[in-house]
Amino acid sequence: MVSVKMTFSLDQDTADRLRDTAESLQKPKSQxxxxxxxxxxxxxxxLTEAEKRRMLIALDEMASTVSSRTEVEVDNELAGIRRARQAGGRATHPGATGQ
Structure with missing residues (x-):
């Protein structure tokens, strides 16, 4: 392995920890x-353990709010949306206000 010489500035605490660790492991500081x-x-x-826990909690919350509709009901709604898009959009109800 070719070595590249580099210079770093460390705060005193980090330098002390590096020295102590190198001495305790009986290894050069560079190693x-x-x-x-x-x-x-x-x-x-x-991900950290905290991030994993946060995401799992969010997933559990989402899973508890899953729709109670049947697969057939969902398929019918999706088919209706597709038909409406192909026809130029959903029909509005009389008296409905725009956005």
């Missing part, structure tokens, strides 16, 4: 940084 970046890149773009 700890490489492994940390690799691990971070692997997780990037994935």
């Amino acid at each position: 700890v940084v490489r492994e940390a970046i690799h691990d971070y890149a692997e997780r990037a773009g994935r």
